[in-house]
Amino acid sequence: MKPVQKELLVVALGGNAFLRHGEKRTFENQNKRIRNASRHLVDLIEEGYRLVITHGNGPQIGDTLLRHEAGEKMFKIPALPMDVCVAETQGAIGYMIQQALRSELKRRRLNKVVVSILTRVIIDKRDEELKNPTKPIGLFYSAGELRKIKQRHPRYAFAYDRARGGWRRIVVSPNPKRIGIAEQSAIKLLVDSGCIAIACGGGGIPVVEEKGWRAIGIEAVVDKDLAGERLATLIEADRLVILTDVDAAYVDFGKSSQKKLHKISASDAREYMSEGQFSAGSMEPKILAGIRFVENRGKSAVICELSKVTEALHGRSGTTILPSL
Amino acid sequence: MKPVQKELLVVALGGNAFLRHGEKRTFENQNKRIRNASRHLVDLIEEGYRLVITHGNGPQIGDTLLRHEAGEKMFKIPALPMDVCVAETQGAIGYMIQQALRSELKRRRLNKVVVSILTRVIIDKRDEELKNPTKPIGLFYSAGELRKIKQRHPRYAFAYDRARGGWRRIVVSPNPKRIGIAEQSAIKLLVDSGCIAIACGGGGIPVVEEKGWRAIGIEAVVDKDLAGERLATLIEADRLVILTDVDAAYVDFGKSSQKKLHKISASDAREYMSEGQFSAGSMEPKILAGIRFVENRGKSAVICELSKVTEALHGRSGTTILPSL
Numbered sequence: 001m002k003p004v005q006k007e008l009l010v011v012a013l014g015g016n017a018f019l020r021h022g023e024k025r026t027f028e029n030q031n032k033r034i035r036n037a038s039r040h041l042v043d044l045i046e047e048g049y050r051l052v053i054t055h056g057n058g059p060q061i062g063d064t065l066l067r068h069e070a071g072e073k074m075f076k077i078p079a080l081p082m083d084v085c086v087a088e089t090q091g092a093i094g095y096m097i098q099q100a101l102r103s104e105l106k107r108r109r110l111n112k113v114v115v116s117i118l119t120r121v122i123i124d125k126r127d128e129e130l131k132n133p134t135k136p137i138g139l140f141y142s143a144g145e146l147r148k149i150k151q152r153h154p155r156y157a158f159a160y161d162r163a164r165g166g167w168r169r170i171v172v173s174p175n176p177k178r179i180g181i182a183e184q185s186a187i188k189l190l191v192d193s194g195c196i197a198i199a200c201g202g203g204g205i206p207v208v209e210e211k212g213w214r215a216i217g218i219e220a221v222v223d224k225d226l227a228g229e230r231l232a233t234l235i236e237a238d239r240l241v242i243l244t245d246v247d248a249a250y251v252d253f254g255k256s257s258q259k260k261l262h263k264i265s266a267s268d269a270r271e272y273m274s275e276g277q278f279s280a281g282s283m284e285p286k287i288l289a290g291i292r293f294v295e296n297r298g299k300s301a302v303i304c305e306l307s308k309v310t311e312a313l314h315g316r317s318g319t320t321i322l323p324s325l
Numbered sequence: 326m327k328p329v330q331k332e333l334l335v336v337a338l339g340g341n342a343f344l345r346h347g348e349k350r351t352f353e354n355q356n357k358r359i360r361n362a363s364r365h366l367v368d369l370i371e372e373g374y375r376l377v378i379t380h381g382n383g384p385q386i387g388d389t390l391l392r393h394e395a396g397e398k399m400f401k402i403p404a405l406p407m408d409v410c411v412a413e414t415q416g417a418i419g420y421m422i423q424q425a426l427r428s429e430l431k432r433r434r435l436n437k438v439v440v441s442i443l444t445r446v447i448i449d450k451r452d453e454e455l456k457n458p459t460k461p462i463g464l465f466y467s468a469g470e471l472r473k474i475k476q477r478h479p480r481y482a483f484a485y486d487r488a489r490g491g492w493r494r495i496v497v498s499p500n501p502k503r504i505g506i507a508e509q510s511a512i513k514l515l516v517d518s519g520c521i522a523i524a525c526g527g528g529g530i531p532v533v534e535e536k537g538w539r540a541i542g543i544e545a546v547v548d549k550d551l552a553g554e555r556l557a558t559l560i561e562a563d564r565l566v567i568l569t570d571v572d573a574a575y576v577d578f579g580k581s582s583q584k585k586l587h588k589i590s591a592s593d594a595r596e597y598m599s600e601g602q603f604s605a606g607s608m609e610p611k612i613l614a615g616i617r618f619v620e621n622r623g624k625s626a627v628i629c630e631l632s633k634v635t636e637a638l639h640g641r642s643g644t645t646i647l648p649s650l
Contacts, residue, residue, distance in 0.1 A: 026403040064413075067396035074395040077388045078351040084417050091416020092409045094443050095530055099540050102507070106538035115511040116443040118419050182427070186440040186520055193514055205420055213431035215424050
C-alpha cells in the first residue's frame with residue numbers, strides 16, 4: 001500500500017523540539033527530544049506528505065559561541081566568526097535530526113533517504129538593518145575584557161547594556177523579506193526525487209554577495225521562521241508548518257476576552273499583529289512568516305504543537321493562516 | 326563552448342588545503358587556503374570533470390574537541406560526543422569549501438550548484454577494531470583530572486601515555502574496508518544531476534546500526550582517505566584523486582636509491598607497502614585507499630600535489646595507481 005504523493009510541507013522545528021526550558025543541554029537530552037520529534041514527522045511521511053525540515057539553533061548557537069570563546073581563553077584557539085559557528089550548528093543539529101529520522105523510517109520499513117544540506121542565506125547588501133547591529137549575543141563583559149576582545153576581533157560590534165551594567169557583542173538581524181537561499185535548487189532537486197531534506201537550520205548561514213560573485217559570511221542572525229518562509233516560498237511548498245510549544249496563537253492572551261485563533265486570513269493576522277497581539281521574538285515572527293508565505297502564493301501556514309501536527313494539518317488543532325479573499 | 330561531460334572524480338583534500346603546518350588556525354588563514362584550493366578545483370570543472378569533494382578535519386576536530394572541553398570547564402556547557410563534533414566540523418569546513426567553490430564558479434560564469442551533504446559512515450558492529458580503542462585524541466590529563474572527566478563522561482576510554490606521563494582519551498579507529506556511506510544515494514543523485522557535492526568530510530560521522538534500523542554515533546575516527554575510497558567505490562567514480570603536500574609517493578625515500586613512483590600497479594603498490602615503504606598515518610593510507618579503489622573496479626587512483634592536479638590527471642605529475650594486469 002503505497003501512500004499517494006501529497007503536499008510538500010516545509011516544517012520548522014522550534015527549540016522545544018530539542019530541549020525543554022531549563023533542561024541540561026546534554027547530548028542525551030537533546031537526542032531524546034529529537035527522537036520524539038522524529039516519530040511525529042514520520043507520521044506525516046506515512047500519510048504521504050513530502051517534507052523539508054528546518055530548525056532553530058537558539059540554545060545551540062549560544063553554546064557554540066561560548067565554546068569558541070572558552071577555547072580562545074583556555075587554549076588560544078582562534079574563535080571563528082558567526083557564519084562558521086552557524087554552520088557548525090547546522091552540522092550538529094542536522095546530523096542529529098537526520099539520524100533520528102532515518103532510524104525511525106527504517107524501523108517502520110519506509111525506504112526514504114534523509115539528507116541535510118548546509119544552507120546559506122544571501123542577504124541583500126542594501127538591507128538597511130545591515131548597518132545597524134542590534135541583536136545581543138553571548139556574555140556580558142567589563143570594559144577591561146572588552147578591550148582585550150576587541151584586540152583579538154576588531155570586526156565585532158558591542159553595545160553597553162545599562163540594565164545589566166556590561167558590554168555585550170551585538171550582531172545584525174536582517175529582515176529576510178528579500179533574502180535568497182543559495183542552495184535552493186539542490187534542495188528542490190532532492191525533494192523532487194523523493195528525499196527528505198533538512199535545510200536552512202538556524203535561519204541559514206548569513207552571507208552577502210560582492211561584485212556579483214563573491215559570497216562572504218557576515219555577523220548576523222536570521223530568524224528561523226522568517227527564513228523558513230523564504231525557503232518554503234522559493235521551493236514552492238504547499239504549506240509552511242511551524243511547530244512550537246503552545247497549541248495555537250491567541251488574541252487578548254491572558255485576558256477574559258482571550259480567544260484562540262483557529263483559522264484566520266492573512267489580512268486579519270496583519271491587523272492583530274499591528275495591534276501588538278503577538279509576543280515579539282516568539283509568536284510574532286511565526287505569524288509574520290505565515291502571512292508572508294500565503295501572500296507569496298502559499299496555500300496555508302499552520303502554527304501548532306509538535307504532538308498535534310497531524311491533527312493540525314487536518315484543521316483540527318493549531319492556528320491556520322489562509323490567503324485573504 | 327560547453328565542455329564534454331567527463332569522468333566523475335572523488336577528490337580528497339588533505340589538511341594542507343586549509344592550513345600550512347604551524348600556521349595559526351584563524352578563519353582568515355583557513356579561508357585563504359580554501360580559496361586557493363577552489364581555483365584548482367574549478368580548473369578541473371572547467372575541463373569538464375564532475376566532482377565529489379571530500380576533506381580531512383585533523384586540525385579542526387582537535388580544535389573542536391578542545392572547545393567542547395573548555396566550554397564545559399569554563400561555562401559548564403556539556404561537551405558533546407565525538408560523532409556530533411565530527412558533524413560540527415563537516416558543517417564548518419563544508420560551508421567554507423562550498424562558499425569558496427561557488428564563488429569561484431560564479432566568477433568564471435560557470436553555473437554549477439555546490440552542495441555539502443552531512444555524511445554518516447556506517448561501521449560494521451562486528452569490526453574487531455571497535456573493541457579496542459587505540460587512537461589518542463586531545464589533551465593529557467593527570468590522575469585527578471581523569472577522575473573528574475570520567476565522572477562527567479563515563480563512556481570515554483582513556484590510556485596512559487608512558488612517554489609523556491599522562492592520561493589521554495582514546496577512540497576506536499575502525500578499518501573502513503567494509504563501511505557503508507549512509508547518504509550514498511543522495512550524493513549520487515546530486516552528482517548525476519550536475520551538482521558538485523562535498524561529502525564524507527573528516528572520514529564521515531561514525532555510526533553503528535542496531536537491530537537493523539537504529540543508528541547510533543560512536544567514539545571513533547575514520548581515516549579520510551580510506552573513507553574517500555569507500556565513497557568513490559560506492560558512487561562508482563571513475564577516479565579517486567588524493568591531494569597532498571608532497572609531489573608523489575616515493576620508495577627508498579631519503580636514500581641514494583630513492584625513486585619517485587609515477588605509475589604503479591596495485592600489486593606492486595601492495596608489495597611496497599608490505600616492505601614498509603610508506604609512512605604510517607600519512608602516505609600509507611593514501612596508497613592503501615588507491616589500491617582498494619582500483620581493486621574495487623576503479624579506473625585509477627592519483628596521489629598528487631594540489632597545485633599539480635590537472636597535470637597529474639593527464640599523467641604528467643604525481644603517482645598513479647592502476648589495476649594490476
